[in-house]
Amino acid sequence: MITLKEGNWRIPKWNRKVFAVAGGLTNYRKFCPEMKIEEQAMVAFRQMLENNDLRFSPVEIKGLVNFLACGSFADHFQDQLLCEAKVTDYLGLDPMYDIGIKTGGATGGSTVLTAAMAIASGYADVALAIGWERMSEVDTRTGNYYIATAACKDFETRLSRIYSAYYAPMAVRFAWAYNLSEETRAKVAVKNHLYAYYSPYSQQPGKYTIQDVLNSPMSTYPLRFLECCAMTDGAACMLLCDEKTAYKLTDKPCELFIAGGSHTLRVADRRDMEIPLLPHETPEMYRGLRKKEGQRWPGFESFAAARFAAYFAYRMAGITNPLKELDLVELHDAFTISDIQTYGDIGLRPYGQEPDYIESGDAYFGGKCPANLSGGLIGTMHAVGATGIFSGVECLWQLQGKYDKFHGDRRIWDSFGKKKPEDWKSLQVPNAKQALWISHAGVGSHVTAGILRKAF
Amino acid sequence: MASKRKTTKYTGKPAKVLQSEPAIVIEWPRSLAHRHTYGKLSPFFKGLTEGKLLATKCVNRECGEHRLWLPPRADCPDCNQPMVWEELPQPIIGTVHTYARVEYAGAGIELTTPYFQIDVELPGVCTIFKGYLQHGTPEIGMKVKACFRTEDPSNTILDMYWIPVPSDADVRS
Numbered sequence: 277m278i279t280l281k282e283g284n285w286r287i288p289k290w291n292r293k294v295f296a297v298a299g300g301l302t303n304y305r306k307f308c309p310e311m312k313i314e315e316q317a318m319v320a321f322r323q324m325l326e327n328n329d330l331r332f333s334p335v336e337i338k339g340l341v342n343f344l345a346c347g348s349f350a351d352h353f354q355d356q357l358l359c360e361a362k363v364t365d366y367l368g369l370d371p372m373y374d375i376g377i378k379t380g381g382a383t384g385g386s387t388v389l390t391a392a393m394a395i396a397s398g399y400a401d402v403a404l405a406i407g408w409e410r411m412s413e414v415d416t417r418t419g420n421y422y423i424a425t426a427a428c429k430d431f432e433t434r435l436s437r438i439y440s441a442y443y444a445p446m447a448v449r450f451a452w453a454y455n456l457s458e459e460t461r462a463k464v465a466v467k468n469h470l471y472a473y474y475s476p477y478s479q480q481p482g483k484y485t486i487q488d489v490l491n492s493p494m495s496t497y498p499l500r501f502l503e504c505c506a507m508t509d510g511a512a513c514m515l516l517c518d519e520k521t522a523y524k525l526t527d528k529p530c531e532l533f534i535a536g537g538s539h540t541l542r543v544a545d546r547r548d549m550e551i552p553l554l555p556h557e558t559p560e561m562y563r564g565l566r567k568k569e570g571q572r573w574p575g576f577e578s579f580a581a582a583r584f585a586a587y588f589a590y591r592m593a594g595i596t597n598p599l600k601e602l603d604l605v606e607l608h609d610a611f612t613i614s615d616i617q618t619y620g621d622i623g624l625r626p627y628g629q630e631p632d633y634i635e636s637g638d639a640y641f642g643g644k645c646p647a648n649l650s651g652g653l654i655g656t657m658h659a660v661g662a663t664g665i666f667s668g669v670e671c672l673w674q675l676q677g678k679y680d681k682f683h684g685d686r687r688i689w690d691s692f693g694k695k696k697p698e699d700w701k702s703l704q705v706p707n708a709k710q711a712l713w714i715s716h717a718g719v720g721s722h723v724t725a726g727i728l729r730k731a732f
Numbered sequence: 733m734a735s736k737r738k739t740t741k742y743t744g745k746p747a748k749v750l751q752s753e754p755a756i757v758i759e760w761p762r763s764l765a766h767r768h769t770y771g772k773l774s775p776f777f778k779g780l781t782e783g784k785l786l787a788t789k790c791v792n793r794e795c796g797e798h799r800l801w802l803p804p805r806a807d808c809p810d811c812n813q814p815m816v817w818e819e820l821p822q823p824i825i826g827t828v829h830t831y832a833r834v835e836y837a838g839a840g841i842e843l844t845t846p847y848f849q850i851d852v853e854l855p856g857v858c859t860i861f862k863g864y865l866q867h868g869t870p871e872i873g874m875k876v877k878a879c880f881r882t883e884d885p886s887n888t889i890l891d892m893y894w895i896p897v898p899s900d901a902d903v904r905s
Contacts, residue, residue: 277796278810310754355760420838430770431803431889432862435849437838444832445851452830452872497833497846544803544851544860569873570853576830576860 278549287591288535290396295522295529296728298515299669300324301682303692304479304657307412308509313354314366317408320511320662321367327682328515330525338367340521343400344374347387347407349660352422355413363406380426381610382536383407384512384664385715385724389534391516401518407661408511419507426718428542436496440504440611442719444496446543447613449576451498453568453628458498460631461612462489465503467640468609468648472655474703476689476696477666479506480655503612505653512662514669527732528676533593534726537584539574541721546580548572552587554623556597561626573627579614579720582621589712589725590623598623599638602645603708604674606667608716608723609652618714622725641703649674649703664715668726671711675730679704772806775817780891783880785824787857788815799858824878825897826852829860831870842890850894852876863889868896 300323302316311319325334332340346360356362360376379386384407391405411419420438427433427442436442450456466486472478484502492502515525522529540546551562551573566573574580586598595601605624609615616634620627624638624645638644650656650670657666673682680702682688689696708730715724747758770777779786787800790808797810800818808815828850835846848865865876876894885891 279796309751309757355762415839417837417839421840424838428803429768430773434842434888434890435862435864436832436834437841438834438836441832441834441837441849444834445830445849448832449830449872494833494835496835496849542803542859542862544862545801547797547858570827570829576851 293519294392294395294532295517296532296672297522297526297529298324298328299672300513301477302510304477304508304510313408313410314363317363317511320513324513340402343394343403345387345390345405346374347377347383347661349383353411353413379722380717382715382717382722383661395516395518401521403516406513407665409659409661410509411507412509440495440499443611444499446576447498453577456631462486463634464612464615465489468652468654471649472651475651475683478651478656505610505658508657508659510659512665514665529731530675530728531731535588536724537581538722539581541718543719579621581720581723582618585723585725586622593727602712604705604711605647606671606713608714609654667713671713671728674708776804781885783882785820786817789818790815802857802861826854826876828870828874829853863894866893866895
C-alpha cells in the first residue's frame with residue numbers, strides 16, 4: 277500500500293503567475309512525407325506567431341523567448357537523438373536553452389509544465405512549449421510495437437506488442453465493476469469523430485453511428501479500431517509568459533495552472549490504496565465502491581496518476597467543483613475506455629458513475645461541460661509529443677473565443693488541401709471562462725492536468 | 733602527405749527510394765540486437781524454464797508489505813530493502829481478474845492471434861500477474877492453472893501460460 281506523508285501532499289505553487297497567450301498546430305495526418313519534423317514544427321510555430329493576434333511581430337516575439345521545452349515521445353520514431361537541438365536551430369531560436377521532455381503520452385503536458393515552471397521560477401519571461409512526433413517513420417505494426425515498448429519490457433511487451441491490448445483488460449474490468457455498456461463506449465467514439473469533422477486539423481473525422489463503431493474491426497477485444505486514437509505526424513506549440521509580458525503581447529491572455537501525477541507502469545502493480553479526495557468529494561461517496569470481490573483502487577478501473585494530477589491542479593487553481601467551474605475539457609481519449617475512466621479521476625462524476633457523464637449529455641457541445649470539442653485523439657490527432665500541447669491550445673482558443681477563427685476559416689481548410697464541410701458548425705462554447713486539459717501516458721503512468729483561466 | 737592519401741570510396745548499399753513525389757522518401761533499414769539483462773530477476777526467468785514460479789517478498793519487519801510480488805522485483809518499493817525469493821507451491825491456481833482478446837498484434841508478436849491475454853490474481857500476492865490463456869475462453873472470476881514451457885523454452889515471459897481449471901491435463905500446445 278502506498279502511504280503518503282505530509283510533504284507528498286504539498287500543493288504545487290508558482291512563485292509568480294504564468295500565462296498562455298498563443299498556440300499553433302499543423303495539418304495532422306497519418307503520413308506526411310512532404311515535410312520533415314522540424315519543418316512541421318515551423319508550421320506550428322508560424323501559426324502561433326502570425327495568427328494569434330499578438331501585438332508584436334514574429335521577429336520581435338522571437339527576441340523575447342528565453343527558454344524552450346521540447347516534447348517528443350520516442351526516439352524510435354524520429355530516429356534522431358537530440359531532435360530538440362535541430363528544432364530549436366530550425367526555428368531560429370539558438371542559443372536559447374532547450375530541454376527535451378519525455379513522459380510518453382503525457383509528453384505534451386509535461387512540456388507545458390516544464391515551460392510553466394521556467395516562467396514561474398523566473399528563469400524565463402517568455403517560454404516556448406513545443407512538441408512533435410513523426411510516427412510514420414515506420415509501418416503501422418512496427419509503430420504499434422514501438423509504442424508497446426512503453427509497457428514493461430520484461431513482463432508485458434511480448435504479451436501483445438500493441439497498446440490497445442493493455443487498455444482492453446481495463447475496458448473488460450470496468451464494464452464488470454461499474455456497468456459500462458459497449459454502446460456508451462461507442463458514443464465517445466461517435467462524439468469525438470464528429471467533433472473532428474468540424475476541425476481542419478483532424479486526421480480521422482467522420483460521421484459515424486454507434487453501430488458503425490461496434491461493427492468496425494477489432495483491435496483488441498473489446499476495443500474496436502474506431503475507438504482507438506490516431507497515429508499521427510505533426511507538431512504543436514504554445515507560448516507562455518509572465519504576467520507583464522502576457523498583457524504586452526495580447527489582450528486575451530489566459531492564466532495557467534498545471535500539475536502532474538505518476539503511477540507504476542504495470543497496472544498489475546497498482547495495489548489498493550485510499551482514494552485521495554477532490555475538493556467536492558467526501559469519504560462517504562466511496563464507502564460502497566469496492567463492493568465486488570477483488571476490487572481495488574485504482575486497480576484496472578481508474579488512474580491514480582490522473583487523480584493526483586487533478587488533486588493538485590484543482591487546489592493550485594482554487595477549483596472547488598470541477599463540473600460547475602469548468603466550461604469545457606479536453607481529455608486524453610487515446611481509447612474510449614481511458615476517456616471514460618478519466619471522468620471519475622478528475623471528478624466530472626464520482627467513481628463508479630463515469631458513464632453518466634456521457635449518457636447525461638454533459639459531455640456534448642451544449643452540455644454542462646463539453647469534452648474534446650477539438651475531436652481529441654480519436655478524431656483529430658495523436659502525434660504523441662505534440663498531443664498534450666494540442667489539447668491545451670484548443671482550450672486556449674476556446675477561452676479566447678477563437679474557435680471559429682482557427683477552425684472555420686476556409687483559408688485554413690484550403691491550405692491543408694481539405695474542403696470545409698458545407699454543414700460546418702461552430703463548436704465555440706459561449707462565454708467560456710475556464711478549461712481543463714489532460715495529458716496521459718502509458719496505461720496511466722504519467723498524467724498532467726492543466727487549467728486555463730480567462731484573464732481578460 | 734596528400735599524394736599518399738587513398739581516394740575515399742563509397743562502400744554502402746544505395747538507399748531504396750520508396751517514393752519521389754511530393755518528396756523523396758528513402759528506406760532506412762534498421763536491424764539491431766540489444767543485450768538485455770534480466771539482472772537480479774534472473775532467478776525468475778531461470779525458474780520458468782524449470783517449471784517454477786518464483787516471487788519476491790519483503791522480510792523487513794519494519795515494512796508494511798509482506799505479501800508476494802509478481803512480477804517480482806529485487807527491492808521493496810515501500811522500504812527500499814532487498815527482498816527474498818519464494819517459490820509458489822504447485823499446482824498454482826489463480827483467478828482471472830480481467831482479460832482481453834488480442835486480434836491485431838504489433839510487429840514481432842510470438843503468439844498466434846487471436847489469443848486471450850489474462851490478468852491473474854494469486855493468493856498471497858499483492859499484484860496482479862499478466863499472462864496468456866493457452867486455450868479456452870476466460871471470464872472474470874474463472875480459475876486458471878499455471879503451466880510452463882520447459883521444453884525448448886523461449887527464455888522470456890512467454891515460458892509461462894495458463895490453462896482453465898479443471899482441464900484436460902494432456903492438452904499440449
